[in-house]
Amino acid sequence: MFHSEIIERFKDTPTPFFYYNLDLLKESLKIVNEESSKYGYHVHYALKANSNIEILETIEAYGLGADCVSGNEVTRAISCGFPSEKIAFAGVGKSDEEINIGLENDIFCFNCESIPELIVIDELAQKKNKIANIALRINPNVEANTHYYITTGLEENKFGINRWELEEVLEILKTLKNINLIGLHFHIGSQITDLNDFKGLCLRVNEIQEWFYDHQIIVDHINVGGGLGINYENPEEEPIPDFKSYFKLFHDLLDLRPQQELHFELGRSIVGQCGTLISKALYIKKGIKTNFAIIDAGMTELIRPALYQAYHKVENLTSLAKEEERYDVVGPICESSDCFGKALTLPKTSRGDLLAIHSCGAYGEVMASQYNLRKLPKAIY
Numbered sequence: 001m002f003h004s005e006i007i008e009r010f011k012d013t014p015t016p017f018f019y020y021n022l023d024l025l026k027e028s029l030k031i032v033n034e035e036s037s038k039y040g041y042h043v044h045y046a047l048k049a050n051s052n053i054e055i056l057e058t059i060e061a062y063g064l065g066a067d068c069v070s071g072n073e074v075t076r077a078i079s080c081g082f083p084s085e086k087i088a089f090a091g092v093g094k095s096d097e098e099i100n101i102g103l104e105n106d107i108f109c110f111n112c113e114s115i116p117e118l119i120v121i122d123e124l125a126q127k128k129n130k131i132a133n134i135a136l137r138i139n140p141n142v143e144a145n146t147h148y149y150i151t152t153g154l155e156e157n158k159f160g161i162n163r164w165e166l167e168e169v170l171e172i173l174k175t176l177k178n179i180n181l182i183g184l185h186f187h188i189g190s191q192i193t194d195l196n197d198f199k200g201l202c203l204r205v206n207e208i209q210e211w212f213y214d215h216q217i218i219v220d221h222i223n224v225g226g227g228l229g230i231n232y233e234n235p236e237e238e239p240i241p242d243f244k245s246y247f248k249l250f251h252d253l254l255d256l257r258p259q260q261e262l263h264f265e266l267g268r269s270i271v272g273q274c275g276t277l278i279s280k281a282l283y284i285k286k287g288i289k290t291n292f293a294i295i296d297a298g299m300t301e302l303i304r305p306a307l308y309q310a311y312h313k314v315e316n317l318t319s320l321a322k323e324e325e326r327y328d329v330v331g332p333i334c335e336s337s338d339c340f341g342k343a344l345t346l347p348k349t350s351r352g353d354l355l356a357i358h359s360c361g362a363y364g365e366v367m368a369s370q371y372n373l374r375k376l377p378k379a380i381y
């Protein structure tokens with residue numbers, strides 16, 4: 001269905017482009033809402049996964065909040081209709097200008113990642129005569145079984161405040177008059193497919209909450225970040241991640257105090273499967289072991305394979321050939337890492353065939369660059 005529809009509709013559209021399936025996005029959002037509302041949880045969409053206006057407006061219409069990691073993302077979220085009281089602002093290196101954007105818009109919460117940042121937010125809030133709501137992003141030192149580059153919850157990572165610093169943080173917070181501690185925030189990494197990693201997070205959060213409790217602190221909000229993974233190997237088998245088990249796990253394992261509200265920041269799991277990168281085969285070139293299928297999309301459109309050896313399923317949409325061959329599917333960029341997959345088995349591929357690179361809705365188009373002075377890719381919905 002997908003194939004003939006795409007080919008018919010886009011045979012004259014210049015490639016490469018991102019094709020977004022908004023029906024799948026809506027279906028995913030519906031399930032996110034159904035499963036999270038069973039427990040009264042709040043879900044913020046992590047804009048950094050995909051910040052296209054159409055996508056953001058669709059997500060906003062389902063009532064989600066926003067999780068931003070730059071001042072421009074805060075501005076974009078607001079312009080797409082996300083209420084500022086549902087915007088969380090995270091990031092290890094917020095500039096003064098970005099903090100001011102958050103303050104001016106009275107956002108829900110700054111997720112603070114260091115003592116110096118707390119001091120700067122307090123100073124800037126004081127200048128504006130405001131009280132900034134903050135959550136402490138605590139490094140839970142929990143392992144996530146994902147790629148090294150997208151693991152964020154270990155003490156060796158740059159993210160968050162480590163546990164041995166917490167005494168000092170509490171002392172300093174007493175002196176900061178323009179800051180209001182409302183929450184604790186955690187985020188252990190991305191593309192996590194083993195729910196046991198989240199179990200580890202829950203148990204650690206329970207311990208950390210005990211520590212705060214011993215210090216006579218109960219915050220109103222607990223935020224466990226995002227990171228739920230998607231099925232890149234077989235996207236058609238699992239177009240929507242198992243949100244039901246995910247939210248239930250937190251319900252079963254996390255000890256919330258009465259009145260405490262639980263927040264999530266999901267990016268990839270919401271948008272990942274709704275995007276496909278459509279590209280055209282330019283040349284088929286004979287190699288030593290396999291052939292090269294040189295296509296017109298490269299790391300400039302999708303950098304994940306080059307950046308963290310990510311796998312994306314590649315499919316030839318055009319070829320009806322029974323005969324299969326092995327190809328290294330590569331882009332045109334002058335880098336050897338500009339490769340979507342080695343020795344992939346595809347039906348015999350010819351110049352002009354359309355290829356689909358699946359599961360590109362998250363961290364695809366947002367990371368596109370103009371390296372080699374290439375055009376930025378277009379999006380079609």
Ligand SMILES: *Cc1c(COP(=O)(O)O)cnc(C)c1O
Nearest residue numbers: 046090190226227265266267268
């Ligand atoms: C990137 C990020 C997220 C979203 O991660 P996904 O893996 O896309 O769900 C959530 N919270 C923070 C703080 C992040 O940096």
